[in-house]
Amino acid sequence: MLLEKLREEVLEANLELVRQGLVLYTFGNASGVDREQGLVVIKPSGVAYDEMKPEHMVIADLEGKIVEGELRPSSDLDTHTLLYREFPEIGGVVHTHSEFATSFAQARLPIPALGTTHADYFYGPVPVTLPLSDEAIGGRYVHETGLAIVARFKGEGDSKAIDPMAVPACLVAGHAPFVWGKTPHDAAHNAVVLEAVARMAYRTVSLEANAIGVSQALLDRHYFRKHGRDATYGQGKSS
Numbered sequence: 001m002l003l004e005k006l007r008e009e010v011l012e013a014n015l016e017l018v019r020q021g022l023v024l025y026t027f028g029n030a031s032g033v034d035r036e037q038g039l040v041v042i043k044p045s046g047v048a049y050d051e052m053k054p055e056h057m058v059i060a061d062l063e064g065k066i067v068e069g070e071l072r073p074s075s076d077l078d079t080h081t082l083l084y085r086e087f088p089e090i091g092g093v094v095h096t097h098s099e100f101a102t103s104f105a106q107a108r109l110p111i112p113a114l115g116t117t118h119a120d121y122f123y124g125p126v127p128v129t130l131p132l133s134d135e136a137i138g139g140r141y142v143h144e145t146g147l148a149i150v151a152r153f154k155g156e157g158d159s160k161a162i163d164p165m166a167v168p169a170c171l172v173a174g175h176a177p178f179v180w181g182k183t184p185h186d187a188a189h190n191a192v193v194l195e196a197v198a199r200m201a202y203r204t205v206s207l208e209a210n211a212i213g214v215s216q217a218l219l220d221r222h223y224f225r226k227h228g229r230d231a232t233y234g235q236g237k238s239s
């Protein structure tokens with residue numbers, strides 16, 4: 001059986017989503033990548049989390065071709081593999097339907113950087129993709145989801161490019177968040193923080209407080225203090 005350790009790490013990341021209340025039933029998914037072997041380990045589709053075992057994880061190559069696994073891979077496999085191909089520094093991807101981040105995705109609103117908690121993890125607002133076309137929704141929806149995320153970070157259209165290591169998350173318009181990190185554990189951790197900062201942003205704005213957003217100086221101070229100025233993180237252009 002291939003990639004024993006990564007299977008366990010991916011299973012643990014999936015279970016963390018449940019522990020932290022980010023997914024219901026079989027919603028959501030987590031994966032990890034072994035860059036040396038060019039293989040992705042991902043949750044099986046539609047399997048109850050409390051029945052999931054390392055040997056249930058499905059292994060695919062970076063093009064999404066199944067290499068090992070009895071069960072069907074997550075329906076989001078195509079999005080995960082596209083993000084691994086396009087963002088070479090990431091090592092784990094998570095998709096959830098967590099309540100507040102999904103509410104921002106459904107409202108087609110980015111999550112604004114309103115405080116230091118946000119600034120510690122995301123070097124600017126968490127962006128939202130352009131809405132997917134009806135053709136995309138009728139056709140290769142999952143593939144189009146990945147393309148919409150990548151387009152948003154590459155700065156296509158009138159948007160500015162964003163460093164995916166500086167803002168490790170994206171809201172898919174009308175759907176929900178995709179989050180990533182250096183490892184599956186890191187991706188799950190970022191997904192938990194994303195939901196927390198989405199909840200705080202929602203409540204801050206709904207309080208009609210003077211939510212003016214953090215200054216660039218505060219964003220720099222908090223983000224670089226945690227991630228280091230010389231790290232890849234945080235050298236991106238916030239949107």
Ligand SMILES: O=C(CO)[C@@H](O)[C@@H](O)COP(=O)(O)O
Pocket residue numbers: 026027028029043044045046047073074075076095096
């Ligand atoms: O939203 C979606 C489908 O994109 C997923 O979170 C959800 O249906 C879970 O699907 P899988 O069980 O991973 O196939």
